[in-house]
Amino acid sequence: MYASVGSRLVDVIEAVDLHRTYRTATGVFRRRAVEVAAVRGVSFSIGRGELFGLLGPNGAGKTTTIKMLITLLLPTSGSARVLGYDVVRDAREVRKRIGFVFGGDRGLYERLSALDNLRYFAELYGVPPREQRSRIAELLALVGLTGRENEKVEGYSRGMRQRLHIARGLLHDPSVLFLDEPTIGVDPVGARDLRATIASLVKAGKTILLTTHYMFEADALCDRIAVINKGQIIAEGTPADLKGIVADRTVIEIEAFGASEEAIGRLRRIPGVSSLSVEERDQAQLVLVQSARGHELSRELVAHLDGARVGRVVVREPTLEDAYVALVTER
Amino acid sequence: MRILRLMLTGWVFTMKTNLRSGFMILTAVIQPVIFASIAFFMFQAGQRSGTLLYAAIGAGLMGIWSTTLFSSGGSLQWWRWQGFLEPLVASPAPFALVLLPATLANATYGMYALGMTLAWGKLAFGIPLTFAHPWLFAVAVPATILSLGLLGFFLASSFVLYRHANALSNMLEYPVWLVTGVLVPLSLLPGWVRPIGWLLAPTWGVRAIRDSALGGDPLPAIGMTLGLGAVYLALGAIFLTYFMRLARERATLSLT
Numbered sequence: 001m002y003a004s005v006g007s008r009l010v011d012v013i014e015a016v017d018l019h020r021t022y023r024t025a026t027g028v029f030r031r032r033a034v035e036v037a038a039v040r041g042v043s044f045s046i047g048r049g050e051l052f053g054l055l056g057p058n059g060a061g062k063t064t065t066i067k068m069l070i071t072l073l074l075p076t077s078g079s080a081r082v083l084g085y086d087v088v089r090d091a092r093e094v095r096k097r098i099g100f101v102f103g104g105d106r107g108l109y110e111r112l113s114a115l116d117n118l119r120y121f122a123e124l125y126g127v128p129p130r131e132q133r134s135r136i137a138e139l140l141a142l143v144g145l146t147g148r149e150n151e152k153v154e155g156y157s158r159g160m161r162q163r164l165h166i167a168r169g170l171l172h173d174p175s176v177l178f179l180d181e182p183t184i185g186v187d188p189v190g191a192r193d194l195r196a197t198i199a200s201l202v203k204a205g206k207t208i209l210l211t212t213h214y215m216f217e218a219d220a221l222c223d224r225i226a227v228i229n230k231g232q233i234i235a236e237g238t239p240a241d242l243k244g245i246v247a248d249r250t251v252i253e254i255e256a257f258g259a260s261e262e263a264i265g266r267l268r269r270i271p272g273v274s275s276l277s278v279e280e281r282d283q284a285q286l287v288l289v290q291s292a293r294g295h296e297l298s299r300e301l302v303a304h305l306d307g308a309r310v311g312r313v314v315v316r317e318p319t320l321e322d323a324y325v326a327l328v329t330e331r
Numbered sequence: 332m333r334i335l336r337l338m339l340t341g342w343v344f345t346m347k348t349n350l351r352s353g354f355m356i357l358t359a360v361i362q363p364v365i366f367a368s369i370a371f372f373m374f375q376a377g378q379r380s381g382t383l384l385y386a387a388i389g390a391g392l393m394g395i396w397s398t399t400l401f402s403s404g405g406s407l408q409w410w411r412w413q414g415f416l417e418p419l420v421a422s423p424a425p426f427a428l429v430l431l432p433a434t435l436a437n438a439t440y441g442m443y444a445l446g447m448t449l450a451w452g453k454l455a456f457g458i459p460l461t462f463a464h465p466w467l468f469a470v471a472v473p474a475t476i477l478s479l480g481l482l483g484f485f486l487a488s489s490f491v492l493y494r495h496a497n498a499l500s501n502m503l504e505y506p507v508w509l510v511t512g513v514l515v516p517l518s519l520l521p522g523w524v525r526p527i528g529w530l531l532a533p534t535w536g537v538r539a540i541r542d543s544a545l546g547g548d549p550l551p552a553i554g555m556t557l558g559l560g561a562v563y564l565a566l567g568a569i570f571l572t573y574f575m576r577l578a579r580e581r582a583t584l585s586l587t
Contacts, residue, residue, distance in 0.1 A: 022582055070421055074579045095423040106414030109344075111351040116344065123340040124422040124429065126333065168418070 011045040011081075012176055012207040013052075013069065018042040018078035020064050038064040040231035041078070046224075051198075051208045053222035055215070057328055061231040062211040066180050069209070070100045082176060096126070099169035103181030105161045110154040114145060114164050117153060118171065125172035139167040143197065159190030166197060177201065179210045183217060195221060215321035225320075227327045235327050239320050246290060246318040246326050249274060252298055254287040255311035266304045272297055275326045284311065290318065290326055337424055341432030342439075345406070349440050355402065363394040363447040370514070371456050384460070384544055387452040392513040392537045394444025395479055397504055402437035403483035404500030407490040416491075417584050426491075426575055427568050431484050438480030445472065463546035467553070471543045474553050475536030478560035482532050485567035492574045494583055513537045532559045 020039040025031045039061040046052040054062050067073040069080055071091040079086065085093040109117050115136065122132045140146045143163035153161065162182060169177060179198065183191040191214075198221055202208060212218055218225055219239045226236040235242060259278075267287065268276050272295045279286040287305075291297045302310050349355045370390035371383060407430075410416040419429050452458040462468045486500070493499065508514040510524050511533040517525055528534040539552035578584050 072417055072421055072579060072584060073582055074576070092423055092425075095421055100421065102414070102417075104414070107418050108413070109348060109415060110413065111348050112344070116347065120340055120344045121418070121422065123337055124419070124424040126423060129336065 012048050012050075013044075013046040013080075013082050013209060015045070015065070015069065015080040016043050016078055018065065018068060018080055019076045020061075020068060020073060021076045037231055039068070039075075042228065042231070042233055043078075044226050044233065044236065046207060046209060048207055049202070049205050050223045051202045051210060051221055053218040053225040054209060054211045054228055055213075055218055055225055055324060056211075056228035060228045062228055063180055065228070066100070066178050066209065066211065070098060070178050071095055096172070097174055098176045098178060099172070099174035100178040101162075101165045101169040101180065101182050103162070103184035105158050105185070108153045108161060108164060108168075111152060113150050113152055114140070114156070114167075115149040117164065118149075118168060121168050122171050127172055135171065135173075136167075139170055142170070143167045144193065159186045159194075162186050162190070162194065163197075166194070170201075175206060177206050177208045179208060181211055181213065183212065183214065191217075215319065215324055219320040227324060229328050242323045242327075243318065243320055244323075246323045248293050249290045249318050249322070249326075250293050250295070251316050251318050251322050252289045252291065252301060253312075253314040253316065254289070254298075254301060254305070255313070256285045256287055256305055257283060257309040257311065259285050259287065259305055259308035263305050263308055267301055270297065270300055270304065275329050277325050277329060288322070288325065290322060334428060337428050338432045338435075341429060342436045345433040345436035346440065349402065349436065355398075355440070358398060358401065360447070362397060363391065363444040364451050366390040366393045366444075367448040367451045368455070371452065383452060383456055383458045385541060387449055387458055388445075388540050388544060389513040389537060390452075391445030391448035392475070392511075392533055392540070393508050394448060395438065395441035395476065396507055396511075396513070396533050398441035398444055399434070399438045399479045399483040400486070400500050400504055400507075402440065403434045403487040404490050406433050406437065407487055411494065411585065414585060420575070420578075420584055427484075427571050430487055430491075430571065431480075431564075431567075434483035434487055435477070435480035437483055438476045441479065442472065442476050462544045464543045464549065467543040467549050468540065471536070471539035471549050471553050471556075474556050474560075475532070475540060478532035478536060478556045478563070481560040481563040481567065485563040485570070488567045488571040488574055491571065492578050492581070492583055507531060507533060510534075511537065530559070532556055532563070535559065 018039055019041060022036045022038055024034050024036060026034055042061065042065055054065065056062050064073065068075050069082060069087055071087050071094050074088055081087065082094045083097050087094055118136045119132065122136060127135055140149050143166050145160065145163055145167065148160065153164065156164065166182065183194050186194060195217060198208065210222065222239060224236065224238055225242055226233045235245070264278060264287070267273065267289065272291045274290045274292065277288045279288065289297065289301060298313055298315060302313065367387060367390040370386040374383060374386040407416065410419065420426055449460055453460055490499070509520065510528040511531050512528060513533055517528060535552045535555040539549045539556055542549035542552060
């Protein structure tokens with residue numbers, strides 16, 4: 001399943017056995033040091049012009065991995081190189097050549113305008129003074145903020161801030177980009193525009209490491225994907241490779257109202273159930289059950305949901321999201 | 332040239348943000364008036380010889396120190412809360428060239444405190460604003476501002492590492508007023524306090540400004556102010572390199 005790395009001429013990003021441990025303390029009077037291993041031996045490599053996705057649940061180690069690669073955190077052990085430069089020893093060389101975008105609405109100077117923010121960062125990234133004006137105008141147009149650049153960032157919507165983040169990340173025209181959940185919290189239309197921007201960056205030859213929670217986004221954009229859970233990479237391959245993991249399965253979606261924990265527990269124990277997850281949707285619960293293809297479990301599942309009202313039941317082909325759920329919940 | 336541009340842009344950026352901060356404006360506008368009034372009443376109640384200008388300059392320095400201290404600690408804390416510290420650190424510009432213009436801008440902003448104190452003194456207490464050596468006064472004030480900005484840089488270098496930098500800066504306001512002689516004359520304090528004051532730029536800054544305003548030779552104090560500033564710059568740069576590495580190791584650049 002692991003994609004061959006030998007076919008790529010140059011590895012632009014290379015992580016080798018990265019570990020990162022955080023030290024924290026518990027207790028008020030008797031403080032006790034606790035070590036939390038956020039990343040436990042992560043290795044991968046990304047070729048030039050590739051869009052590589054890093055998927056995983058919250059706390060899986062995605063952001064910690066990115067922060068080590070963009071030189072904000074030192075690895076506890078292991079090594080990483082970006083464009084041949086070591087992220088610990090040659091931090092400044094790495095910083096000159098990369099751009100990064102963190103999701104969320106923080107990380108901008110709220111009291112100042114978008115233009116002020118971009119001008120300052122253009123200076124920090126050494127964009128030649130003569131080019132700054134045209135470069136900023138070009139990027140404002142790219143992210144659709146032309147005409148709004150003189151407004152204070154504190155009045156921006158989340159989507160606008162996110163687009164400003166992207167413009168800032170591209171100021172110095174880096175060849176490598178790290179995008180950490182860039183579409184999080186952005187409305188569907190804004191997210192679609194952002195995805196189109198990301199796709200255009202790949203077309204322009206950028207190498208991108210993207211983390212996201214949205215499987216359809218990863219499926220649509222990524223050349224290769226690594227799934228990370230509890231600080232370790234548990235699968236790596238193309239979206240098609242990962243979908244192949246569950247190709248021999250069927251997914252049953254059951255809309256239920258008022259299903260108890262106990263009833264869900266009973267479903268998990270039914271022979272033939274490979275994995276089960278529950279999504280809360282307003283008043284309803286969407287129970288997603290994976291089973292071996294040809295194993296018709298719908299009736300049995302519904303029968304075990306006694307006490308709950310059952311709505312729509314759908315049997316469908318597995319998607320990348322189902323592969324992800326199987327990987328994260330079954331290992 | 333690039334360093335100068337970077338410094339200037341950072342300075343303008345910080346000045347702009349300070350001018351748009353309600354807290355900073357209140358601190359700068361209200362605080363100097365309070366300081367000046369307290370200093371004048373103390374001075375009058377003490378029936379000390381000398382002019383009220385002596386007290387006005389001390390009160391002005393109190394304001395500059397408060398603004399420098401709070402804004403240097405506050406800037407870093409604000410950057411951290413806003414998630415702005417990480418993008419600054421992750422840029423290729425040396426972080427010293429990001430932090431230094433910010434602390435210099437904060438000290439410059441404090442100059443307003445001195446101006447406001449002197450203006451309040453003239454308006455409310457009728458202090459005549461006549462200076463013995465106006466040209467040297469014009470040198471002593473920027474030298475003091477520069478040196479305080481560099482002291483702010485030195486202090487802020489450690490704030491990179493500590494998430495609760497504000498607590499540290501709150502703690503340092505009053506003791507520095509006391510040991511540097513801006514609030515009460517150093518001669519009133521125990522002998523062991525004086526060497527501490529000698530290491531702090533406001534001690535020499537207030538002496539330089541007072542000597543140039545009231546008469547005396549301000550040049551030695553100006554020299555000491557600038558010399559100490561150079562020491563703060565060197566120590567701040569060394570500490571910053573060390574603390575930045577520790578901050579990356581201990582993950583203190585962000586709150587998450």
